[in-house]
Amino acid sequence: MTTPEQYIENNRSRFLDELFTLLRQPSISTRNEGVQECAELLSGMMKQVGIETRIMETARHPVVYGEILKEGAPTVLVYGHYDVQPPEPFEAWHSPPFEPTIRDGRIYCRGSSDNKSQLFSYVKAVEAFRETVGEVPVSIKFLYEGEEEIGSPNLAPFIKEHGNLLKADLAFFSDSHIHESGRPLLILGLKGMVYVDLKVQCAADDTHSMRATAIPNPAWRLVWALSTLKDKDSRILIPGFYDDVRELTDLEKQAVAEIPCDEEELRRYFGVKEFLPGRSSKAFYFNLVSEPTCNIAGFNAGFTGEGSKTVLPARAAAKMDIRLVPDQKPEDILDKLRRHLNARGFNDIEVISHHFLEPSRTPIDHPAVAIIKDSLRDVYGLEPIVFPNIGGSGPNYVFTKILGVPCFVVPHAGHDQANHAPNESMILEGYYRGIQTAVKTFEKLAAQP
Amino acid sequence: MTTPEQYIENNRSRFLDELFTLLRQPSISTRNEGVQECAELLSGMMKQVGIETRIMETARHPVVYGEILKEGAPTVLVYGHYDVQPPEPFEAWHSPPFEPTIRDGRIYCRGSSDNKSQLFSYVKAVEAFRETVGEVPVSIKFLYEGEEEIGSPNLAPFIKEHGNLLKADLAFFSDSHIHESGRPLLILGLKGMVYVDLKVQCAADDTHSMRATAIPNPAWRLVWALSTLKDKDSRILIPGFYDDVRELTDLEKQAVAEIPCDEEELRRYFGVKEFLPGRSSKAFYFNLVSEPTCNIAGFNAGFTGEGSKTVLPARAAAKMDIRLVPDQKPEDILDKLRRHLNARGFNDIEVISHHFLEPSRTPIDHPAVAIIKDSLRDVYGLEPIVFPNIGGSGPNYVFTKILGVPCFVVPHAGHDQANHAPNESMILEGYYRGIQTAVKTFEKLAAQP
Numbered sequence: 001m002t003t004p005e006q007y008i009e010n011n012r013s014r015f016l017d018e019l020f021t022l023l024r025q026p027s028i029s030t031r032n033e034g035v036q037e038c039a040e041l042l043s044g045m046m047k048q049v050g051i052e053t054r055i056m057e058t059a060r061h062p063v064v065y066g067e068i069l070k071e072g073a074p075t076v077l078v079y080g081h082y083d084v085q086p087p088e089p090f091e092a093w094h095s096p097p098f099e100p101t102i103r104d105g106r107i108y109c110r111g112s113s114d115n116k117s118q119l120f121s122y123v124k125a126v127e128a129f130r131e132t133v134g135e136v137p138v139s140i141k142f143l144y145e146g147e148e149e150i151g152s153p154n155l156a157p158f159i160k161e162h163g164n165l166l167k168a169d170l171a172f173f174s175d176s177h178i179h180e181s182g183r184p185l186l187i188l189g190l191k192g193m194v195y196v197d198l199k200v201q202c203a204a205d206d207t208h209s210m211r212a213t214a215i216p217n218p219a220w221r222l223v224w225a226l227s228t229l230k231d232k233d234s235r236i237l238i239p240g241f242y243d244d245v246r247e248l249t250d251l252e253k254q255a256v257a258e259i260p261c262d263e264e265e266l267r268r269y270f271g272v273k274e275f276l277p278g279r280s281s282k283a284f285y286f287n288l289v290s291e292p293t294c295n296i297a298g299f300n301a302g303f304t305g306e307g308s309k310t311v312l313p314a315r316a317a318a319k320m321d322i323r324l325v326p327d328q329k330p331e332d333i334l335d336k337l338r339r340h341l342n343a344r345g346f347n348d349i350e351v352i353s354h355h356f357l358e359p360s361r362t363p364i365d366h367p368a369v370a371i372i373k374d375s376l377r378d379v380y381g382l383e384p385i386v387f388p389n390i391g392g393s394g395p396n397y398v399f400t401k402i403l404g405v406p407c408f409v410v411p412h413a414g415h416d417q418a419n420h421a422p423n424e425s426m427i428l429e430g431y432y433r434g435i436q437t438a439v440k441t442f443e444k445l446a447a448q449p
Numbered sequence: 450m451t452t453p454e455q456y457i458e459n460n461r462s463r464f465l466d467e468l469f470t471l472l473r474q475p476s477i478s479t480r481n482e483g484v485q486e487c488a489e490l491l492s493g494m495m496k497q498v499g500i501e502t503r504i505m506e507t508a509r510h511p512v513v514y515g516e517i518l519k520e521g522a523p524t525v526l527v528y529g530h531y532d533v534q535p536p537e538p539f540e541a542w543h544s545p546p547f548e549p550t551i552r553d554g555r556i557y558c559r560g561s562s563d564n565k566s567q568l569f570s571y572v573k574a575v576e577a578f579r580e581t582v583g584e585v586p587v588s589i590k591f592l593y594e595g596e597e598e599i600g601s602p603n604l605a606p607f608i609k610e611h612g613n614l615l616k617a618d619l620a621f622f623s624d625s626h627i628h629e630s631g632r633p634l635l636i637l638g639l640k641g642m643v644y645v646d647l648k649v650q651c652a653a654d655d656t657h658s659m660r661a662t663a664i665p666n667p668a669w670r671l672v673w674a675l676s677t678l679k680d681k682d683s684r685i686l687i688p689g690f691y692d693d694v695r696e697l698t699d700l701e702k703q704a705v706a707e708i709p710c711d712e713e714e715l716r717r718y719f720g721v722k723e724f725l726p727g728r729s730s731k732a733f734y735f736n737l738v739s740e741p742t743c744n745i746a747g748f749n750a751g752f753t754g755e756g757s758k759t760v761l762p763a764r765a766a767a768k769m770d771i772r773l774v775p776d777q778k779p780e781d782i783l784d785k786l787r788r789h790l791n792a793r794g795f796n797d798i799e800v801i802s803h804h805f806l807e808p809s810r811t812p813i814d815h816p817a818v819a820i821i822k823d824s825l826r827d828v829y830g831l832e833p834i835v836f837p838n839i840g841g842s843g844p845n846y847v848f849t850k851i852l853g854v855p856c857f858v859v860p861h862a863g864h865d866q867a868n869h870a871p872n873e874s875m876i877l878e879g880y881y882r883g884i885q886t887a888v889k890t891f892e893k894l895a896a897q898p
Contacts, residue, residue: 030756085758092654150757191659195757204720205541208869209770210640210840212742213683214728215721219745219767220679227676230669232794234662271653271763272664279663293661296668297760298751303768307479308599308644308803309534310770310842311746311869314720318668319752321658321759345681354757391659393759420657420760 004128004439008432015124018045019431022082022116023100023109029083029150035061038082039146045120049127051142056162058154061146065165068126068140074445075139077168077405079395080119080175081148084111085420092422105428106414112426113413118174119144121412121434128439137446141168145395148175151195151355152395159398170368171399172441173409176392178430179385180269180415181260184376184437186369187409189361189389190396191292192324194333195354198222201315202348206302209312218316219301225346226318229294229337234276236294238340241333246326248290251364252388259285259385269416288391293323323393330356358397361389362406371448372408375440379433410437453577453888457881464573467494468880471531471565472549472558478532478599484510487531488595494569498576500591505611507603510595514614517575517589523894524588526617526854528844529568529624530597533560534869541871554877555863561875562862567623568593570861570883577888586895590617594844597624600644600804601844608847619817620848621890622858625841627879628834629718629864630709633825633886635818636858638810638838639845640741641773643782644803647671650764651797655751658761667765668750674795675767678743678786683725685743687789690782695775697739700813701837708734708834718865737840742772772842779805807846810838811855820897821857824889828882859886 002010022045027038039055039062046053046066053066064082069075087097087110095101100109107117122142129136143166145155159166178185202216230236248256263281267273274280279287297320302313322333334353341349364386376384390409399407412430413419451459471494476487488504488511495502500515510532518524536546536559544550549558556566571591578585592615594604608615627634651665679685697705712730716722723729728736746769751762771782783802790798813835825833839858848856861879862868 030758086754086756088752088754193759195759202721205867206870207719207867208841209742209744209746210737210772210842211719212744212772213736213740213840214715214724214733215719216723216725217745219748220675223672223675223745223748224681226669226672232673266663270656270660270664272651274665275663276665284663287662288659291662293658295658295661295759295761296666296672296750297658297758298753298762299668299672299748299765300750300753301745302747303537304747304749304766305535305537307535308768308770309479309746309869310642310644310744312744313747316748317753319757321661321757323659323661391662392657393659418654418656420758421655 002132004132005436007128007132008435012432019117019120020100022120023112024098026098027083027111027146028086029061029147030086035083035146039064042082042144046123046142049123050130051123051126058158060154063158064142064144066142068136070136070139073138075141075168076442076445077141077143077166077171077399078122079171079173079399080144081115081146082119082144083146083149084114085149089422094423102428106425107428108423108425110424112424113177113417114419114424115148115175117426117431118412118434121431122174122438124435125438125442128435136442138442141166148394151193151357153355155395156398156402159402163403166403168405171403171405171407173394173396173407175394176390176409176411177413177415177417178411179260180262180265183382184380184384185387185411186372186376186384187387187390187411188364189359190392190394191389192328192330192359192397193357193393194322194324194330196320196334197352197354198225198318198320199315199350199352200348203314206314207312209310212312215312217312219313221346221348222301222316222318225341225344225349226296228344236292238336240336244327244329245292248388255364255386255388256285256289257282259387261285289387289389290325292325292328295321297321323391324359325389326359326361328359330358357393357395358401360397360400360407362400362408364388366406368406368408371444372410372441375437375444376410378440379436412437451581453581454885456577456581457884461881468566468569469549471569472561473547475547476532476560476595477535478510478596479535484532484595488513491531491593495572495591498572499579500572500575507607509603512595512607513591513593515591517585519585519588522587524590524617525891525894526590526592526615526620526848527571528620528622528848529593530564530595531568531593532595532598533563534598538871543872551877555874556877557872557874559873561873562626562866563868563873564597564624566875566880567861567883570880571623571887573884574887574891577884585891587891590615597843600642600806602804604844605847605851608851612852615852617854620852620854620856622843622845622856624843625839625858625860626862626864626866627860628709629714632831633829633833634836634860635821635825635833636836636839636860637813638808639841639843640838641777641779641808641846642806642842643771643773643779645769645783646801646803647674647767647769648764648799648801649797652763655763656761658759661761664761666761668762670795670797671750671765671767674790674793674798675745677793685741687785689785693776693778694741697837704813704835704837705734705738706731708836710734738836738838739774741774741777744770746770772840773808774838775808775810777808779807806842806844807850809846809849809856811849811857813837815855817855817857820893821859821890824886824893825859827889828885861886
């Protein structure tokens with residue numbers, strides 16, 4: 001009899017064609033481009049392998065929900081997101097952003113790693129079980145949302161509303177990437193986030209810059225305001241910002257210390273001469289895991305084209321993502337930012353919050369940790385690395401805090417996936433390893449006493 | 450016999466049609482759009498009224514040079530520029546930027562006030578003399594360049610090279626605007642300028658902002674660097690920046706004190722709630738005349754579109770125009786900026802200087818001041834206001850310092866011309882007043898003992 005593992009090997013080519021179909025469909029949530037079409041496409045593909053699937057509406061982009069149940073078996077909730085980041089800047093792509101192209105063992109496409117290949121692996125795992133042993137050994141509930149790249153505004157309400165439907169023993173979160181050494185990862189948490197636009201307007205219109213002796217310049221206002229938020233040593237200066245930061249436990253610190261770090265390779269890969277002060281070597285991962293951030297994601301004012309234009313801008317705007325660690329609270333951080341700006345005389349700067357995500361960390365001593373590590377070790381032939389949390393953000397907290405289940409992130413994309421950037425790519429083998437890992441993990445979970 | 454003054458009145462409609470032809474021709478020097486075509490068009494129009502005209506090449510955009518000489522009469526050099534600023538942002542224009550449109554007594558068009566109507570007035574004054582009294586009472590040399598909006602990089606070399614050709618007794622500079630009260634202006638100087646791009650790059654490419662714990666962000670670098678250049682009281686913090694600032698003389702101070710200032714009207718017009726600290730009322734003009742500036746004309750980094758994108762930018766850039774007063778020297782100020790950035794640890798910030806302009810101030814006690822004031826008083830029926838210098842910059846110094854002649858700026862555009870901004874406009878009557886003022890001034894100069 002063919003095993004699920006053999007079935008996957010026998011169907012590599014067709015599995016890839018099906019993934020490419022999903023990748024060709026743009027699904028840019030921030031400007032609602034192709035999102036509904038992608039939900040319908042994915043739903044059809046899930047039905048085709050026997051998953052009872054439906055498209056469930058939210059206030060903005062729909063959830064693709066699916067079920068395949070087995071009486072008496074543990075229930076796994078699988079989370080993923082079928083939406084993608086905008087592909088801009090177009091000119092930086094070496095192949096069209098929505099035409100999957102294989103080069104050097106990678107699939108280049110927007111959404112290839114983040115998150116379509118990774119969520120689709122679980123769908124193909126179901127097929128592998130059903131076409132060989134006839135049934136999946138665990139109950140699986142699929143929750144594939146279309147709003148992750150805009151901060152999952154409707155995921156928490158959806159989970160609150162459908163708490164019974166989504167009841168599960170543990171959750172798998174299909175996102176993020178493996179270690180740059182090629183070793184597999186198990187991730188137990190994600191950072192939270194406050195994303196804000198800072199806006200300031202001083203005059204009705206742009207004007208000739210000769211009036212700079214009298215008319216306030218919003219770019220200067222923003223420069224001065226931002227310069228009070230963080231110092232050159234990366235210390236965030238908002239009063240009380242660090243108050244609720246929870247220290248890592250000894251077990252967590254030990255896990256972080258075991259993360260290999262090739263500093264030179266990292267610097268080479270990112271094209272960075274020097275990391276921030278105190279962030280080299282082991283500190284790279286210690287800070288990535290334990291430290292909140294305050295990042296300028298964008299800044300815009302006045303004339304930014306080629307050549308010179310002597311203009312006094314009327315408006316300036318910055319975009320910032322502030323990533324949080326347990327137990328920081330998004331609302332509290334936003335409030336502290338606003339109060340800080342007011343206290344420093346920047347009442348004129350408007351703060352518009354796009355979205356909030358709470359940070360999350362599943363306990364490192366949960367029994368599923370060993371099962372997942374075993375499965376990854378089998379598939380990769382390498383010792384897995386465990387992150388108490390990674391640097392990225394995601395709606396992990398909706399499982400750990402709202403649904404109350406432990407949440408495990410098991411990624412298969414490369415560390416250099418360039419997600420959120422031009423030339424995003426997925427390791428071709430990572431797609432198949434994802435399917436194999438799902439199969440093995442579900443087998444082991446079902447076999448648990 | 451028809452006087453030149455009457456001739457102008459009799460030919461208003463045709464004079465306007467001819468100006469519109471000139472305005473319809475784009476001539477955006479910063480990106481070389483239509484510049485050569487505009488030079489040829491203008492040259493043809495000058496020849497048509499009997500000015501011996503030729504297009505003289507420079508390293509970039511040509512000079513349109515013309516002569517009409519009268520033996521034994523004083524020689525006037527008329528300077529103007531036929532190039533214009535870029536029209537962006539297009540969507541802010543109420544009529545197409547290169548289609549002259551009359552609304553409420555104004556000609557709306559890019560280049561209408563800055564500087565095509567104003568330079569063209571002198572051409573039409575020649576026609577008015579020749580078609581009535583038969584000859585122009587003074588010798589006129591026309592120097593119309595195509596690079597003013599990019600800082601006139603080739604004007605100084607051109608004047609140095611053609612010193613004999615350009616020999617004159619005094620220079621008229623056709624640019625700038627009248628006072629917001631409607632009273633005419635005589636301007637005796639312009640500010641200098643250093644225009645720079647500040648650029649910084651920290652990584653090879655944009656990356657996911659989760660890496661903000663280790664990878665330096667060029668937007669932060671630029672924010673920190675800029676925040677060291679100027680404080681919230683508009684004091685420029687570059688060491689030695691103010692060293693060479695020459696105080697106004699008592700006569701100059703008196704002229705500035707006589708400039709009327711309706712602060713409320715100014716604030717209303719610009720849509721500004723408050724001017725910078727200490728810049729209201731009389732201080733508005735005192736600072737406009739006497740104070741150098743350090744303006745952020747543009748700032749760009751990362752993602753600045755709609756929605757949210759969590760990116761750590763690889764590059765950030767700012768554009769700054771620094772306006773100088775006598776006796777500041779552009780090279781010296783650039784050098785001080787560079788040294789300041791280095792001293793504050795910002796060696797990573799590249800400073801690229803686009804162009805330099807020296808400041809200039811013609812002595813307020815020169816005899817031509819009275820002649821021009823008389824002419825303006827005749828044409829406007831209002832008492833002229835005298836500015837020792839205005840807030841704007843221009844290559845005035847090439848006349849006062851290189852050619853060694855006094856230089857007089859006699860503007861006819863409105864104070865609300867919105868030059869360098871969307872919906873630039875010229876006062877329709879200002880165009881005709883320009884022609885009349887030129888006629889009267891030349892008559893009076895010729896009649897001087």
